[in-house]
Amino acid sequence: MESTAATEVAIIGAGPAGLVLAHLLRRAGIGCVIIENRSRDHVERRVRAGVLEHPTVALLRDLGVAARLDRESMTHRGVEFAFRGERRRIDFVERTGKAISVYGQQEVVKDLIASWLADGGALFFEVDDVVVHGVEGARPTVTYRAGGVEHRLEAAFIAGCDGFHGICRPSIPAGRLTLADRVYPFAWLGILAEAPPTTDELIYANHDRGFALYSMRSPQITRLYLQVAPDEQLERWSDDRIWDELGRRLPTDAGFELRTGPIIERGITPMRSFVAAPMRHGRLFLAGDAAHIVPPTGAKGLNLAVADVSVLAVALERFLRTGDEDGLVRYSELCLRRVWRVQHFSWWMTSMLHRFDEHDTFAREVQLSELDYVTSSEAASTALAENYVGLPFATL
Numbered sequence: 001m002e003s004t005a006a007t008e009v010a011i012i013g014a015g016p017a018g019l020v021l022a023h024l025l026r027r028a029g030i031g032c033v034i035i036e037n038r039s040r041d042h043v044e045r046r047v048r049a050g051v052l053e054h055p056t057v058a059l060l061r062d063l064g065v066a067a068r069l070d071r072e073s074m075t076h077r078g079v080e081f082a083f084r085g086e087r088r089r090i091d092f093v094e095r096t097g098k099a100i101s102v103y104g105q106q107e108v109v110k111d112l113i114a115s116w117l118a119d120g121g122a123l124f125f126e127v128d129d130v131v132v133h134g135v136e137g138a139r140p141t142v143t144y145r146a147g148g149v150e151h152r153l154e155a156a157f158i159a160g161c162d163g164f165h166g167i168c169r170p171s172i173p174a175g176r177l178t179l180a181d182r183v184y185p186f187a188w189l190g191i192l193a194e195a196p197p198t199t200d201e202l203i204y205a206n207h208d209r210g211f212a213l214y215s216m217r218s219p220q221i222t223r224l225y226l227q228v229a230p231d232e233q234l235e236r237w238s239d240d241r242i243w244d245e246l247g248r249r250l251p252t253d254a255g256f257e258l259r260t261g262p263i264i265e266r267g268i269t270p271m272r273s274f275v276a277a278p279m280r281h282g283r284l285f286l287a288g289d290a291a292h293i294v295p296p297t298g299a300k301g302l303n304l305a306v307a308d309v310s311v312l313a314v315a316l317e318r319f320l321r322t323g324d325e326d327g328l329v330r331y332s333e334l335c336l337r338r339v340w341r342v343q344h345f346s347w348w349m350t351s352m353l354h355r356f357d358e359h360d361t362f363a364r365e366v367q368l369s370e371l372d373y374v375t376s377s378e379a380a381s382t383a384l385a386e387n388y389v390g391l392p393f394a395t396l
């Protein structure tokens, strides 16, 4: 059996990039269909990022999908750094006039899906064998299987929003993309624990034993990370060992208490920086993790995905409405400017905060001196703050 359908934009992937793009296109009156290879339950439970930049929150509000975010998210006015037995705070609002919001990525995804489906949006989960065809021509297609049926979706454009391991980027012929890559010599072991956070803000800890991050997802749930070896095995980390190591690396002063509780989720995330350029091949446009990934230290992955599609939606709308190709031509260059700013910030935060085996006394002291400077100089802390709360999205 085979079914054929047509739309203006075929979106592959129902992560933050694909879903936000779909909402932006719908608002502009452009037809689109989203296909996703995992189940709805899986994508709505996938615990990943949790820090939303100021421009991301503004866009979600603008799209009318932020009612629950506004009720349940936590506004963070700053961030703390712990090193050399001290804690230093950078006040984002004082430095930039802006704050960040803490709200789990899976909650953002749930809100976007609920609103998309409630208004009759087309979204197909659990599709297999997704293949893109004819992207160098004027009428590309996507074929996939769903429920034992072969589907063929014709479109004017394909948006590759299928993450780092998706099929869109690899479908671009070898030699058309320039790849830039850094693999870091460590990974993050992350847990979610049923333990009310002790502090109102994140604490980034640079410790001789390695990096640790104290963060939270709600007033009841703490999100904690430990720097571990890149090939670390999760089974080697009992609950007791995780809490013990967090206790050693996080602050020990009287003002901080590490509250423990049942661990409800755990995983190891490799640390990598990656950029594929250009973010377009013919009528296939890459957005979000499909084109680039950052180490999570700067809390940027989700935000960068949203920034990409905010540009892509305008470019597609202009072309489909008026035939003006300028936005499509400039899409990759415009996005990559912000991508590289965020790449630098994420790499810099990662370099400043982690323990590197090859560091000798000189390198270690230089690293701590940088942290000291960044957290005490008004100019340097403003630079960190304006990157952290999010530089404005590019406009066409």
Ligand SMILES: Cc1cc2nc3c(=O)[nH]c(=O)nc-3n(C[C@H](O)[C@H](O)[C@H](O)COP(=O)(O)OP(=O)(O)OC[C@H]3O[C@@H](n4cnc5c(N)ncnc54)[C@H](O)[C@@H]3O)c2cc1C
Pocket (backbone or CB within 6 Å): 012, 013, 014, 015, 016, 017, 018, 035, 036, 037, 038, 043, 047, 048, 049, 050, 051, 105, 130, 161, 162, 163, 164, 165, 166, 167, 269, 287, 288, 289, 290, 296, 298, 299, 300, 301, 302, 305
């Ligand atoms: C394990 C992990 C942990 C992370 N933790 C953090 C964190 O703690 N802090 C932080 O700031 N950032 C974190 N990130 C980064 C952040 O979550 C991503 O940058 C963000 O999800 C990017 O959104 P996206 O829509 O581009 O990609 P994704 O969220 O990856 O969405 C892509 C979607 O495409 C679907 N898909 C894949 N292949 C196909 C296919 N062939 N056909 C159809 N659909 C397909 C996927 O199932 C997925 O739903 C993490 C990422 C990962 C992978």
